[in-house]
Amino acid sequence: MPRARNGVAKRLRRKRLLKQAEGFWGNRKSRFRKAKETLLKAGVYAYRDRKTRKRQFRYLWIVRLNAA
Structure with a gap:
């Protein structure tokens, strides 16, 4: 009989990832x-775009201030 590896954990891991x-x-x-x-x-x-978003908003803020 083949060794039973942890099929339950494997299925849950895959299910969570596919979700x-x-x-x-x-x-x-x-x-x-x-x-x-x-x-x-x-x-x-x-991760990258969280940093970029701050940069973009700062740029937009400066543009709007200068336009006012």
Whole structure:
């Protein structure tokens, strides 16, 4: 009989990850590996763009002040 590896934990982990990938385009929402890669990239973009957002608003603020 083959060794039973922890299938319950594996299923929960995959299910949780695929739940986060809802709304992604194509097979990125249904394939575990693709979803995992895309979520990783999404996290990188989110981190980067949180910094960029502050920069953009500061720029916009300065433009509006100078226009007034």
